[in-house]
Amino acid sequence: MPPAKRRVKNPATLTANASTNVIRIVGPNRDFFLRTPIDLDLRQEAGRYVIEYAPLNLSAYGKTEEAAYSAFAEAFEVVWEEIVESPNRSLTGDARDLKAAFVALVKDVYTLGNIAPGFGPRPIPVHK
Numbered sequence: 134m135p136p137a138k139r140r141v142k143n144p145a146t147l148t149a150n151a152s153t154n155v156i157r158i159v160g161p162n163r164d165f166f167l168r169t170p171i172d173l174d175l176r177q178e179a180g181r182y183v184i185e186y187a188p189l190n191l192s193a194y195g196k197t198e199e200a201a202y203s204a205f206a207e208a209f210e211v212v213w214e215e216i217v218e219s220p221n222r223s224l225t226g227d228a229r230d231l232k233a234a235f236v237a238l239v240k241d242v243y244t245l246g247n248i249a250p251g252f253g254p255r256p257i258p259v260h261k
Contacts, residue, residue: 156170160206160213161207164245165241166239166243173186184202216235
């Protein structure tokens with residue numbers, strides 16, 4: 134019998150500045166929809182807010198919580214662009230592992246900006 138899916142009572146979008154049950158990350162140019170909710174670690178270090186998602190070894194910081202969330206979303210998108218969108222032959226073994234982790238986490242990706250009126254965002258295929 135397959136495991137039951139976890140029902141999320143209060144799903145969050147990273148731009149909503151929530152660190153638990155995050156199911157969507159909105160970067161500067163892309164909107165990422167996750168397969169399952171994730172919990173981010175939000176903490177203060179040396180007067181800065183730090184947000185981290187350990188399974189991807191991804192973290193970002195800012196002077197405010199809002200700045201940290203924004204930096205995390207941007208870092209997420211940069212890794213997507215530089216690693217996930219690159220062909221495997223051009224990646225190191227560690228980068229291929231990171232790519233696989235991102236692909237396993239992300240269900241759908243949509244581009245943002247420059248969308249014609251009456252049309253939704255354009256989906257970007259997630260390659261496995």
